Amino acid sequence: MPTRLTNYFLRTLREDPADAEVTSHRLLVRAGYIRRQAPGVFAWLPLGLRVKAKIEAIIRDEMTNAGAHEVHFPALLPREPYEVTNRWTEYGDNLFRLQDRRGTDYLLAPTHEEVFTLLVKDLYNSYKDLPLSIYQIQDKYRDEARPRAGLLRGREFTMKDAYSFDISDEGLDVSYQAQRDAYERIFTRLGLEYVIVKADAGAMGGSKSEEFLHPTPVGEDTFVRSAGGYAANVEAFETVVPEAIPFDGLPAPLVLDSPNTPTIATLVDLANAEYPRPDGRAWTAADTLKNVVLAVVAPDGTRELVVIGLPGDRDVEMKRVEVAFAPGEVEPATEADFAKHPGLVKGYIGPWSEAGAVLGDESSTGIRFLVDPRVVDGTEWITGANVDQKHVFGLVAGRDFVADGTVEASNVLPGDPAPDGSGPVELARGMEIGHVFQLGRKYAEALGLKVLDENGKLATVTMGSYGIGVTRILAIIAEDNNDDKGLVWPAAVAPFDVHVVATGRDEAVFDAAETIVAELEASGLDVLYDDRPKVSPGVKFGDAELIGVPKIVIVGRGVADGVVEVWDRATGDRAQVAIGEVGAALA
Amino acid sequence: MPTRLTNYFLRTLREDPADAEVTSHRLLVRAGYIRRQAPGVFAWLPLGLRVKAKIEAIIRDEMTNAGAHEVHFPALLPREPYEVTNRWTEYGDNLFRLQDRRGTDYLLAPTHEEVFTLLVKDLYNSYKDLPLSIYQIQDKYRDEARPRAGLLRGREFTMKDAYSFDISDEGLDVSYQAQRDAYERIFTRLGLEYVIVKADAGAMGGSKSEEFLHPTPVGEDTFVRSAGGYAANVEAFETVVPEAIPFDGLPAPLVLDSPNTPTIATLVDLANAEYPRPDGRAWTAADTLKNVVLAVVAPDGTRELVVIGLPGDRDVEMKRVEVAFAPGEVEPATEADFAKHPGLVKGYIGPWSEAGAVLGDESSTGIRFLVDPRVVDGTEWITGANVDQKHVFGLVAGRDFVADGTVEASNVLPGDPAPDGSGPVELARGMEIGHVFQLGRKYAEALGLKVLDENGKLATVTMGSYGIGVTRILAIIAEDNNDDKGLVWPAAVAPFDVHVVATGRDEAVFDAAETIVAELEASGLDVLYDDRPKVSPGVKFGDAELIGVPKIVIVGRGVADGVVEVWDRATGDRAQVAIGEVGAALA
Incomplete structure (x- = not known):
């Protein structure tokens, strides 16, 4: 049965919604696909529901191909299992x-690792039952601080989440790969460009983790990639460590006056003006060692000060720091922190002073000192002398100070070498559209999921977790596929296959349109039929462009000559087609 | 692709779940369809999800046939609209x-009238946009005091809820009828017996309301029906009012001593012992007038005492009283209430005393006195004399006392006449499986849903609300279709069309089974294939009976002779069928 606009639940809007930050949100609301109910919470109108169902069908199909079975958990879950894994907190x-x-x-589940684990624990007890992959397509809840950009970051959203259960690490690798392959097939079928990046597992725990990012200017994530094929999340980027430099012949450090130079910029200016290099090369920020004081709060509440030393042309990137110190939380040091450590002279902090080591090995402050991996032995630095208004020049790592270790805390800069040797990296914006994790045994251990192994002994199961944001994907497809007239859906997810528009008031035209619609439906196409009798062609064409069905058939005066127009929404091409040939023209 | 038991996510259980109160719950858990997560909150395993999807597909199909369009609202909704209609409280x-x-x-929506109303208000503005019927199949939340009987009364459950919008009352009648007709088709296709009963609209407000009840001993509702076709919810039953009786010749009332008769039973005993009727007929409870004191608390908190007079062979039925006094809430009178009204002598209350009217017209207490509709003028009663240890005999309604009105507060008894003249009624147990309401303009008025009418004036829209409990229906079908071996699904909702069981260890048998399975799949059937290599035939047959797929094909030794067995789960019939004829035998 064709869907007729005379009685369809659809109203296109002339005005953009006031709260729309991105194109997809603006167009999905204007074209009658979704409607906001609360911040980050949307209702799905008939058109939107159709697109969502098509995306879900593709995901289901590939989950089946990957050997995963569909289940469905409640959104409302009891606290206890989330208490056991500490995620409640x-x-x-x-x-x-x-x-x-x-x-x-109770909680509204943001993700379901705990209850999937418990379900398998309930029903399975032998290695013979494994491997197992189960999934659901289900509405999830996260009380985002800043729900934004329509469906891109909602508080109620639809996800496909899958979980794998294996007895061995090798088995987990196979299950992981099966989901990873399925994701590649899904995004390919959806026509979605993706980059697979190494990712930090973050709050999910576990060992191996990759994100599928869709490169897009509206993306929330910055990722790193090289022309040679390297890709990683900023959190997961690994610094290429330079070779150490021999100390031989390096001059002794020199403490020099540096009035009013609490910042790297003022310090570099002063150094070039007052203490130029003998060989004439200018000092740059990269010649300085910046020492940043942070406080790490452990899960048990204990607070530890840490100083991070990094080249002055870089900044501490909090996302990377958070990963480095997880599960501890990191925050800037406070005045109170400094007050407790008079050995640190604010604005002039360094690992060394004329009185001896201040930070790191044999230090006087007892504060942990971690350096960027580029601060290798033999590198020379201009850095604070731990005396107000003084810096030390030519301080050599490994000779004049020894750090307590290295930390991946610096931001990544364009041109940094990729760790796999594939050349310099660039930074790009992306949106996470999928995530595959090797959780390992963390959840199974916490919740006691053990099965009998081949030797009849209890063994803890190893798990994977695999998510795709269904509603986010829908928004991203809309974000990528539109023009100034409206949406331009790819055929795989379009709400209808063809949009037939009858124009004018001539009954013969509407009769012909009815016949065409019936034939197209009979050939298996989903047809949206604009049968509105008193609406001008201009309004009808405008609605068709806004709604964005890939093929539009215009039935008008040409009917007298036995022709209609077939209009390709994406290219804008319009072709005269004999009425009997419409089906073929659309194929 | 057939579903193979070697890698399906399914474990049947030998033990009944400890918390199962009803057969459907017990079998759905044991056969691996659902799994409890919290009281009234269930996870759906693959088998259960398949049955649920089949039920939903039938509902969607008939909603489309009824001209309704599918949408999908969030479960998480803001408080404001529910505050406007007072349902938040x-x-x-x-x-x-x-x-x-x-x-x-926020709230987790128990039903969505408010936001559907607001959506239509947002998008529509003219009578030309109407009529409109929209629906969703969506998970709802109600924090039931006693979640019970598995899926029959859950706290998270799936419903189809539809809403109609019309400009005129006649239009609402048409939309209502379309949904009502669709419900009849849905229940017929699902093979579910139903009775349509007049229902009180209760908390939903509005005027016309009917419930679809499925007669079942596990039902929570008592309903009233006559052999002649009358059916009503107990709340909606209307008493047949007898003819009034002339007062002429009725003797004057007589106050008599009745020590220790605070109950109807003790009163009747005393009356028969001490004051027998002159004509020898025994007094019965039906000759007495019982006066029950209740307190009605209005929404604004004011508390009013009401006395209800009813024949002593009946009880006040609170469900009916609640309807009569809605939106007020009714509770038994407290000692404090009685203390404020010394005119009421507890255990001996009546509308009249030798000192004059106590209740009703010209009463001394000022308390509203409502009587059962059977207390018509000229009826004679034994009732309290408002003096301790005394009753009055031969008190005539309309002569000795005049009530302030009548009230439908008494319970219905088997044998009561149906109000439509279709004969005596009986009481039966049923479970609500659907509900159709004419909401009228209550929600549209509260939330300001108005459109321009034919004369260009703003007119308030009139609405209907139509619900089907999807997960409850699934449980009821399971409740009705089982035997001591397990579930026996009707074909329309069975998780699979056919269950092929390969027995023994002979490779030729498994090869033959593979071929049969492939051919059945190719013919469009959904096949569950028990390909487990090391499981005994007994266990396989037991699982097949527990799971309850309607047709079972047993592939075993007969393969050598070119035959298999086709087993009808419902009848238990087994027939030898040539391998080439299996498809035909299942058709």
Whole structure:
């Protein structure tokens, strides 16, 4: 049965919604696909629901091909399992929590590792039951601090989440690869460009983790890639460590006056003006060692100061620092922190002073000192002398100071070498559209998921977790496929295959349109039929362009000559086609 | 692709779940369809999800046939619209409420009238846009005081809820009828017996309302029906009012001593012992007038005492009383209430005393006195004399006392006449499987849904609301279709069309089974294939009976002779069928 606009639940809007930050949000609302209910919470109108169903069907198909079985968990879950894994607390304000009438704690699940683990624990007990991959397509809840960009970051959103269960690490690799391959097939079928980046597992724990990022200017993530094929999340980028330099012949460090130079820029200016290099090369920020004081708060609440030393042309990147110190949380040191450590002279901090080591090995402050991996032995630095208004020049790493270790805390800069030797990297914006994790045994251990192994002994199961943001994908496809007139859906996910527009008031035209619509439906196409009798062709064409069905058939005066127009929404091409040839022209 | 038991996510259980109160719950858990997550909250395993999807497909199909369009609303909704209609408060403890990180109030929607109304208000503005029927199949939340019987009364459950929007009352009748007809088709296709009963609209407000009840001993509702076709919810039953009786010749009332008769039974005994009727007929409870004191608490909190007079052989039925006094809430009178009204002598209350009227017209207490509709003028009663240890005999309604009105507060008894003249009624148990309401303009008025009418004036839209409990229906079908071996699904909703069981260890048997499975799949059937190599035939047959696919094909030793067995799960019939004829035998 064709869908007729005379009685379809659809109203296109002339005005952009006031709160739309991105194109997909603006167009999906204007063209009648979605409607906002609360910040980050949307209702799906008939057109939107059709596109969502098509995306879900492709995902289901490839999950089946990957050997995964569909289940469906509730969104409302009891607190206990999330308490066991500590995620009840770790999720912080991102978790929607509630109580039932008896005062029992519940949550709206942001992800389902715990209950999938418990389900398998409930039903399975032998290695013979494994491997197992199960998935669901289900609505999830995260109380985002800043729900934004329409469906791109919502608080209620649809995800496909899959979980794999294996007895061995090798088995997990196979299950992981099967999901990873399925993701590649899904994104290819959806026509979505993707980059697979190494990712930090973050709050999910576990060992191996990759993200599927879709390069897009509206992306929330910055990722690193080289022309030679390297790609990683900024958090996962590994610095290429330079060779150490022999100390031989390096001059002794020199403490020099450096009034009013609490910043790298002022320091470099002063150095070039007052203490130029003998060989005439200018000092740059890269010649300085910046020492940043941070406080790490461990899960048990203990607070530790850490100083990070990094080349002055780089900044500490908090995302990378957070990964380095997880599960501890990192924040800038406070005045109170400094007050407790008079050995650190603010604005002039360095690992060394004329009185001896200040940070690191044999230090006087007892504060942990970690350096960027580029601070290798033999590198020379201008850095604070731990005396107000003084810096030390020519301080040599490994000779004049020894750090307590290295840390991946610096930002990545364009031109940095890729760790796999594939050349210099660039930074790009991307949006996460999928994520595959090797969780390992973390959840199985916490929740006691063990099965009997081949020797009849209890062995802890190893798990993977695999997510795709269904509603986010829909928004990204809309974000990528539009023009100034409206949406331009790829055929794989379009709400309809063809949009037939009858124009004018001539009954013969509407009769011909009815016949064409019936034939197209009979050939298996989903047809949206604009049968509105008193709407001008201009309005009808405008709606068709806004809605964005890939093929539009215009039935008008040409009917008298036995022809209609077939209009390709993407290219704008219009072709006269004999009425009997419409089906073939659309194939 | 056939589903193979060697890698399907399915484990049947030998033991009944400890918390199963009803057969459907017990079997759906044992056969691996569902799994409990919290009281009234279930996960759906692959088998269960398949049955649910089949039920949903039938509902979608008939919604489309009824001209309704599918949408999908969030479960997480803001408080405001539910505040406007007062349901935020009215739902009481049944509503799951929560706050987001900013402290804004949200709810998990138990039903969606408010937001559907607002959506149509957002998008529509003219009578030309109407009529409109839109629906969703969506998970709903109610914090039931006693979640019970598995899926029959859950706290997270799936519903189809539809809403109609019309400009005129006649239009609403048409939309209502279209949904009502669709419900009849849906239940017929699902093979579900149903009775359509007049229902009180209850908390939903509105005028016309009917429930689809499925007669079943596990039902929560009692309904009333006559052999002649009358059916109503107990709340909606209308008493047949007898003819009034002339007062002429009726003797004057007589106050008599009745020590220790605070109950109807003791009163009747005493009356028969001490004051027998002159004509020898025994007094019965039906000759007495029982006066029950209730307190009605209005929404604004004011508390009013009401006395209800009803024949002593009946009880006040609270469900009916609640309807009569809605939106007020009714509770038994307290000692404090009685203390404020010394005119009411507890255990001996009546509308009249020798000192004059106590209740009703010209009463001394000022308390409203409502009587059962059977207490017509001229009826004679034994009732309290408002003096301790005394009753009055021969008190005539309309002569000795005049009530302030009648009220439908008494329970219905088997044998009561149906109000439509279709004969005596009986009481039966049923479970609500669908509900159709004419909401009228209540929600549209509260939320300001108006459109321009034919004369260009703003007119309030009139609405209907139509619900089907999807997960409840699934449980009811399971409840009705089982035997001591397990489930026996009707073909329309069975998880698979056919269950092929390969037995023994003979490779030729498994090869033959593979071929049969492939041919059945190719013919369009959904096949569950028990290809487990080391499981005994007994266990396989037991699982097949427990799972309940309607047709089972046993592939075993007969393969050598070119035959297999086709087993009808419902009838238990087994027939030898030539391998080439299996498809035909299943058709």
